Amino acid sequence: MGGSKILPVIDIIIREMEESKDWENIAKHLKGKPTEEERDKLLHWLNEDPENESKLQDAERLWNLAKLPDDDINPNVENAWQKFSSVISEDDSEEAGFFSSILFKIAASVILVLGIGYFLINNPFKDQLITIQTSAIETKEIQLPDGSIIWLNKNSKITYSDEFNVEDRLVNLSGEAFFEVKKADGKRFTILSNNAKTEVLGTQFNVRAYDGEPEVQVTVVKGKVSFSPKNDAETVYLESGDKGLLEKNNTLTKTITENNNETAWKTKKLSFNNTQLTKVFSTLEGYFGTDIFVNNGNILHCKFTGTFDNPDLNQIIEILSISVDIKYKKQGKTYYFSGKGCK
Amino acid sequence: MVKKIQPLLEESPKDMDRKGLIEELFKTYYSPLVKLVYRMLKNVEVSEDIVQDVFIKVWNNRQNLDETKSIKSYLYRSAINTTLNHIEKNKRSVQVTKIDSNLVSYSGNQTEEKVNFKELEKKVSAAIDTLPPKCKVIFVMSRYDELSYKEIADTLELSVKTVENQIGKALSIMREQLKGSL
Numbered sequence: 001m002g003g004s005k006i007l008p009v010i011d012i013i014i015r016e017m018e019e020s021k022d023w024e025n026i027a028k029h030l031k032g033k034p035t036e037e038e039r040d041k042l043l044h045w046l047n048e049d050p051e052n053e054s055k056l057q058d059a060e061r062l063w064n065l066a067k068l069p070d071d072d073i074n075p076n077v078e079n080a081w082q083k084f085s086s087v088i089s090e091d092d093s094e095e096a097g098f099f100s101s102i103l104f105k106i107a108a109s110v111i112l113v114l115g116i117g118y119f120l121i122n123n124p125f126k127d128q129l130i131t132i133q134t135s136a137i138e139t140k141e142i143q144l145p146d147g148s149i150i151w152l153n154k155n156s157k158i159t160y161s162d163e164f165n166v167e168d169r170l171v172n173l174s175g176e177a178f179f180e181v182k183k184a185d186g187k188r189f190t191i192l193s194n195n196a197k198t199e200v201l202g203t204q205f206n207v208r209a210y211d212g213e214p215e216v217q218v219t220v221v222k223g224k225v226s227f228s229p230k231n232d233a234e235t236v237y238l239e240s241g242d243k244g245l246l247e248k249n250n251t252l253t254k255t256i257t258e259n260n261n262e263t264a265w266k267t268k269k270l271s272f273n274n275t276q277l278t279k280v281f282s283t284l285e286g287y288f289g290t291d292i293f294v295n296n297g298n299i300l301h302c303k304f305t306g307t308f309d310n311p312d313l314n315q316i317i318e319i320l321s322i323s324v325d326i327k328y329k330k331q332g333k334t335y336y337f338s339g340k341g342c343k
Numbered sequence: 344m345v346k347k348i349q350p351l352l353e354e355s356p357k358d359m360d361r362k363g364l365i366e367e368l369f370k371t372y373y374s375p376l377v378k379l380v381y382r383m384l385k386n387v388e389v390s391e392d393i394v395q396d397v398f399i400k401v402w403n404n405r406q407n408l409d410e411t412k413s414i415k416s417y418l419y420r421s422a423i424n425t426t427l428n429h430i431e432k433n434k435r436s437v438q439v440t441k442i443d444s445n446l447v448s449y450s451g452n453q454t455e456e457k458v459n460f461k462e463l464e465k466k467v468s469a470a471i472d473t474l475p476p477k478c479k480v481i482f483v484m485s486r487y488d489e490l491s492y493k494e495i496a497d498t499l500e501l502s503v504k505t506v507e508n509q510i511g512k513a514l515s516i517m518r519e520q521l522k523g524s525l
Contacts, residue, residue: 023511058525059514065467066486075377088402
């Protein structure tokens with residue numbers, strides 16, 4: 001007798017699960033798009049037990065009776081619009097009452113929320129999403145709940161759920177960010193960006209996934225990173241000095257990092273080692289957002305060596321022009337080089 | 344380190360078009376949204392306030408609106424989420440209409456008379472009011488706004504299966520409530 005007491009509880013649980021499944025099927029039958037198979041199942045289910053038929057009949061009645069009356073309430077749209085447009089016209093002569101109203105509080109809190117750069121998408125159905133983004137003139141350092149740190153480059157955005165680190169660690173990225181991921185009980189850290197998926201346990205690496213660019217780039221500084229298209233068709237493992245490229249058509253390539261200036265936006269360090277000026281100039285253009293022109297293609301063949309902490313553009317240009325013997329002129333944010341150049 | 348995201352709050356040259364757009368949106372969706380929220384809260388003033396707030400949020404976020412996504416879904420989602428949050432915050436003060444079970448079984452026994460259809464409709468409406476808020480909003484959307492499960496799922500960012508599950512749950516709760524009168 002003693003042991004059999006457990007059974008009814010399990011029975012009840014199973015019965016409740018089946019019940020809920022039955023009702024789900026009824027719901028599907030009423031309005032959804034049941035497949036042929038599901039329709040057959042429903043018919044079969046109806047024949048199983050007369051109670052089932054009564055369930056379906058009651059459900060159908062409820063369904064039709066619940067067509068709700070419209071005339072319960074009739075909002076005055078014109079008045080509401082007047083009220084709304086007076087609020088958004090941001091007139092200084094707002095009524096005093098407005099400041100104490102819910103409207104004002106909400107409007108103020110929205111401005112405050114945007115002001116500190118956090119935007120919580122408040123959906124009680126789902127995990128709350130936390131979004132942090134940067135404008136064209138700022139970078140941000142973000143500490144995640146697991147202790148990992150993200151440096152967010154300009155014009156970039158990350159989103160993660162408030163359930164981050166509960167079961168997994170998932171971050172959505174658009175734009176560019178440098179990750180320093182802490183190890184966390186074997187919990188993987190996953191970054192989704194455009195069509196790419198980057199997974200790690202704990203390491204340091206850079207992900208560049210701007211919408212306008214043809215590919216997603218991952219550069220690894222330390223540790224090991226798994227990099228694949230979202231559909232997992234193939235995977236490459238990247239280690240220190242490796243770089244992964246994923247094109248829009250999911251073509252995956254593994255190459256080596258040509259220089260460590262790719263993460264310079266984060267490390268604030270530029271270094272050139274016998275580097276051709278073609279490359280030096282494109283690095284400087286990218287880092288400082290400047291434009292560089294030459295009057296003679298031979299200049300681009302010259303090579304340059306130098307390391308700069310907290311680099312200053314004018315200083316670099318000065319040193320560079322002395323070391324390869326060229327002249328420059330500055331006009332706004334644009335530099336023009338002239339000289340003989342190198343063969 | 345953290346700077347104000349200025350562009351969001353600046354007026355852009357596009358603002359003139361956006362004022363026209365928001366007026367059109369407001370005049371199209373204000374009334375259906377108020378009706379939906381009212382169905383949840385049974386308070387005209389609060390319902391109108393909530394919908395006003397939804398449009399103010401849209402307006403304050405106008406630079407950020409993703410024009411590729413359905414603004415209608417955004418409005419509904421925003422209104423519903425605000426409503427559910429409101430219910431959550433005011434749990435104590437929201438009046439939950441309990442069905443008078445005596446009344447239900449009484450009319451259930453009036454076998455001789457044809458049950459008054461209007462009256463039954465009222466009872467069903469009262470039974471809807473007793474549903475848990477999330478379940479209720481999904482059920483109401485499917486009946487009141489005649490939205491398909493797919494549309495509801497997209498609006499609330501849920502799976503179709505969850506929607507079907509919640510509709511099923513609503514039906515089973517209501518059937519239990521109205522046992523004898525259906």
